[in-house]
Every structure is written in C-alpha cells, then in structure tokens.
Amino acid sequence: AQSVTQLDSHVSVSEGTPVLLRCNYSSSYSPSLFWYVQHPNKGLQLLLKYTSAATLVKGINGFEAEFKKSETSFHLTKPSAHMSDAAEYFCVVGGGSYIPTFGRGTSLIVHP
Amino acid sequence: DARVTQTPRHKVTEMGQEVTMRCQPILGHNTVFWYRQTMMQGLELLAYFRNRAPLDDSGMPKDRFSAEMPDATLATLKIQPSEPRDSAVYFCASGTGSKNEKLFFGSGTQLSVL
Numbered sequence: 001a002q003s004v005t006q007l008d009s010h011v012s013v014s015e016g017t018p019v020l021l022r023c024n025y026s027s028s029y030s031p032s033l034f035w036y037v038q039h040p041n042k043g044l045q046l047l048l049k050y051t052s053a054a055t056l057v058k059g060i061n062g063f064e065a066e067f068k069k070s071e072t073s074f075h076l077t078k079p080s081a082h083m084s085d086a087a088e089y090f091c092v093v094g095g096g097s098y099i100p101t102f103g104r105g106t107s108l109i110v111h112p
Numbered sequence: 113d114a115r116v117t118q119t120p121r122h123k124v125t126e127m128g129q130e131v132t133m134r135c136q137p138i139l140g141h142n143t144v145f146w147y148r149q150t151m152m153q154g155l156e157l158l159a160y161f162r163n164r165a166p167l168d169d170s171g172m173p174k175d176r177f178s179a180e181m182p183d184a185t186l187a188t189l190k191i192q193p194s195e196p197r198d199s200a201v202y203f204c205a206s207g208t209g210s211k212n213e214k215l216f217f218g219s220g221t222q223l224s225v226l
Contacts, residue, residue: 032212043116043203043217051212090155098143098211099168104154 002027004093006103014111019063019078021106023091026072033074034092034100035065044090050074061085086110114138118204118218126226130192133221135204136185144187145215146172146179147203155203161187162209194225 007022025031032051036044048059055067061084065076074091088107094100117136125131137144146158159179160168169179176195181187191198201222205215 034214036217041219043219044205044215045217046214049212049214094212098162098209099145099157099160100215102155102157 002029002031002093002101004091004101004103006089006091006106008106009104010107010109012109012111013081015083016080019076019081019085019108021076021089021091021108023074023076023103024072025074025091025093027093032094033065033067034094035059035063035074035076036090036092038088038090038105040087047076047089081108081110083110083112114216116204116206116216116218118202118221120221121219122222122224124224124226125194127195128193129225130190131194131198131223131225133189133202133204133223135187135189135206135218137187137204137206138216139185140208141206141216142184142209143207143213144181145205145207146187146189147205149201149203149220150199158189158202191223194223196225199223199225 003026005024034049035047037047038044048057050057050067058064063078088105090105091103092100119134144161148156158172164181178190201220203220205217207213207215
C-alpha cells in the first residue's frame with residue numbers, strides 16, 4: 001500500500017523569497033517519488049523524479065527536492081520564487097504498484 | 113514534441129445527455145489513465161488501461177460511466193446520462209508502463225453539465 005500527504009493546501013510567498021512545499025509519503029516498497037506542477041487551465045507536467053539514485057533531485061525551473069527516508073519526506077524547494085511559479089503542485093508516490101498515488105495538491109501563491 | 117491530445121477542450125451539456133471525451137495517447141505508450149479533477153475531491157483516478165485492457169476502474173461510477181480503448185491510438189470516456197455532479201475537468205495521461213514511469217498529461221476536458 002502507498003499514500004502521500006501534502007501538508008499544506010496553500011502556500012503564500014513573496015517574489016524572490018524561498019519556497020517550501022511539504023510532502024510525506026507511506027509505501028510498503030522502495031518508493032519512486034515525483035512532483036508535478038499544474039498551471040491554470042493546463043494539464044500536469046513533471047517537475048522532478050526520485051528513483052533511488054541521488055537523494056537530492058534537481059528539476060526544471062530551479063526546483064529541487066530531497067528524499068529523506070528517516071522522515072518519509074520529499075519536500076519541494078526553490079531558493080527564490082518567481083511570479084510564474086504560481087500554480088498547483090502535486091506530490092506523487094509510485095513504484096509499489098503501476099498506479100501512482102497523487103496527493104491533494106498545494107496551491108502556491110506568489111505575491112509581487 | 114510528443115503530447116497527449118484530448119478532445120473536446122470544453123463541453124457544456126444538459127443533464128441527461130450523453131458525453132463522450134476522447135484521448136490520443138503518445139505513440140508507443142501502453143498505459144492510459146483517466147482522472148477527474150474537482151475542487152472538492154482533487155484528482156481522482158477513474159480508469160487505468162494497460163495494453164488496451166482495463167486493469168482498474170474501481171474509481172468509476174459504473175452505472176453511468178464507461179471507458180474503452182478501441183485501438184492503441186484512442187481512449188474514450190463516456191457518461192450516459194450526465195448529471196450536474198459530473199461537472200469537472202477530466203484528464204487523460206499516458207505512460208510507458210514501468211513502475212517508475214512519469215506520466216504525460218493532456219490538457220483536459222472541462223465539462224459543465226447544466
């Protein structure tokens with residue numbers, strides 16, 4: 001069995017400040033973990049993916065995430081938010097089955 | 113760039129009408145997923161196909177929803193009869209079938225049932 005919890009439904013930051021979107025997972029298997037981004041009126045796009053190689057994963061648009069097995073976490077970070085980062089972000093756990101499990105999503109709001 | 117194509121992008125219909133949504137997965141992909149997205153429920157998995165065979169449709173209301181893959185280039189999701197509570201965005205995604213695969217999503221069909 002596998003599950004994923006996104007700890008915040010909304011995160012609000014000012015442009016130029018750091019971004020932290022939190023994700024905890026549960027998996028009976030060695031998990032694969034993903035972050036997807038959904039901009040308004042668009043489909044989901046892969047940001048980054050962890051599959052048991054390096055624990056710090058770099059993705060597109062300056063985002064990165066760190067896999068911490070002891071904390072069962074896979075938080076998404078970015079050093080400096082840009083207005084174009086405003087979107088919905090989904091943490092996803094896979095690997096235990098062929099059907100990935102999506103979190104409820106975190107809405108990132110970026111203020112000028 | 114290869115992409116998943118969904119049609120129509122928007123659909124407005126009246127309660128009781130049949131709705132058909134179509135998805136063209138990326139050529140060579142052998143898994144197809146249908147998701148429904150609402151504000152209240154988030155992303156819900158409706159159906160999952162592998163090599164055109166339905167493997168999981170436990171999330172789909174069976175009395176009114178049906179999903180098929182007539183061939184490898186087309187997946188369909190039908191609602192008959194439609195109800196206002198079916199109003200949502202429906203996404204199709206395709207993948208290569210490995211456990212660690214990433215999914216490629218279409219732009220979705222925004223359905224409004226009046």
